[in-house]
Amino acid sequence: MTVLATRPDEAMSVAGRLDELRPLLPGAGVDALWVSERANVRYLTGFSGSAGSLLVTSAGALLVTDGRYRTQAAEELDRSGASDVEVSVGGGAEQRQALERAVGASELSRLGLEAESVSWAAMRRMEATLDGVELVATSGLVEGLRQVKDDQELERMAYAAALADAALAEVRPLVRQGSSEREVSFALDTAMRRLGAEDRAFETIVASGPNAAKPHARPTDRLFQAGDAVIVDFGALFDGYRSDMTRTFFVGEVPSGVMGRVLEVVSRAQAAGVGAVRAGVAAGEVDRVCRESITEAGFGEMFEHGTGHGVGLDVHEAPAVGRSSTAILGAGAVITVEPGVYLAGVGGVRVEDTVVVTDGGCRPLTCFPKDPVA
Ligand code: ZN
Numbered sequence: 001m002t003v004l005a006t007r008p009d010e011a012m013s014v015a016g017r018l019d020e021l022r023p024l025l026p027g028a029g030v031d032a033l034w035v036s037e038r039a040n041v042r043y044l045t046g047f048s049g050s051a052g053s054l055l056v057t058s059a060g061a062l063l064v065t066d067g068r069y070r071t072q073a074a075e076e077l078d079r080s081g082a083s084d085v086e087v088s089v090g091g092g093a094e095q096r097q098a099l100e101r102a103v104g105a106s107e108l109s110r111l112g113l114e115a116e117s118v119s120w121a122a123m124r125r126m127e128a129t130l131d132g133v134e135l136v137a138t139s140g141l142v143e144g145l146r147q148v149k150d151d152q153e154l155e156r157m158a159y160a161a162a163l164a165d166a167a168l169a170e171v172r173p174l175v176r177q178g179s180s181e182r183e184v185s186f187a188l189d190t191a192m193r194r195l196g197a198e199d200r201a202f203e204t205i206v207a208s209g210p211n212a213a214k215p216h217a218r219p220t221d222r223l224f225q226a227g228d229a230v231i232v233d234f235g236a237l238f239d240g241y242r243s244d245m246t247r248t249f250f251v252g253e254v255p256s257g258v259m260g261r262v263l264e265v266v267s268r269a270q271a272a273g274v275g276a277v278r279a280g281v282a283a284g285e286v287d288r289v290c291r292e293s294i295t296e297a298g299f300g301e302m303f304e305h306g307t308g309h310g311v312g313l314d315v316h317e318a319p320a321v322g323r324s325s326t327a328i329l330g331a332g333a334v335i336t337v338e339p340g341v342y343l344a345g346v347g348g349v350r351v352e353d354t355v356v357v358t359d360g361g362c363r364p365l366t367c368f369p370k371d372p373v374a
Pocket residue numbers: 233234244245246338352
């Protein structure tokens with residue numbers, strides 16, 4: 001299968017991102033920020049290791065990590081244009097000393113922690129280490145910057161989505177009577193890897209028949225039967241960025257009863273939701289449009305999750321696209337639109353696209369056809 005997108009081969013530059021973050025610090029009531037959320041560290045520095053935190057002060061930045069990442073950290077920071085970030089490598093005690101020195105040198109008095117990702121234990125260690133510094137809970141500072149993607153990020157996400165499209169084109173014939181959920185999910189995962197994905201973006205969902213009524217079902221050994229709805233929800237990971245797409249297929253033919261009706265209702269709601277996406281619109285409005293369409297058709301109570309979410313370095317990131325989402329969509333934000341209707345014990349339908357918000361509307365990244373029957 002061919003991947004219908006250009007593979008981004010140039011290293012991602014993170015230059016300028018720290019300077020976008022710094023002006024936000026006073027508004028959060030802090031002099032500096034201790035960035036511990038992995039995706040945020042990667043976003044700001046290009047460092048992709050599994051352990052490492054970043055101190056961002058008004059004038060500088062210090063990445064602390066352990067000995068496993070000595071070479072990798074130096075290489076990745078260099079490649080991503082973050083060579084102004086200082087690196088300190090060592091065990092826990094050495095990392096704390098490095099932090100203490102950096103905090104002392106910059107004479108800061110209020111240090112922000114990322115409240116969503118710092119454990120209680122880590123916070124207590126910081127308190128013990130940084131005598132006289134006030135620790136302040138912050139939320140969503142880097143996540144806010146990550147919402148709007150630059151061209152390099154969009155290229156990676158488009159490529160991840162194209163990898164997933166090509167993998168599904170290859171595996172689609174397997175969605176037939178007698179195949180199992182596990183067989184299809186394994187085939188998709190391997191196809192994505194073979195085509196060049198680093199990994200799958202998240203645990204692939206293949207849910208058939210009554211299992212399709214569980215929005216986040218794990219693949220089982222269940223064999224597809226004629227008339228089953230099969231929900232396939234999956235994505236690829238490429239250079240740190242993820243895609244997310246759901247298609248619902250029917251085995252043999254679309255049944256004429258309630259499931260056929262559900263397919264129509266969800267497909268229409270999904271198209272309406274995508275049609276409501278535009279820069280300047282509140283994320284909650286996209287949810288309202290999808291939900292209203294489903295509710296008018298009488299299935300509102302069977303659509304129990306939010307309409308979508310942001311995607312990027314994480315598969316679920318800001319902005320949430322739900323009933324109470326007040327975030328205003330910016331041009332360049334990447335979100336999913338994924339309404340679903342689930343009939344317990346019978347089946348379910350979900351259709352999901354990942355789209356880039358533009359001034360005039362949106363551009364889908366996930367392009368696999370929505371035909372329910374091959
Ligand atoms: Zn999904």
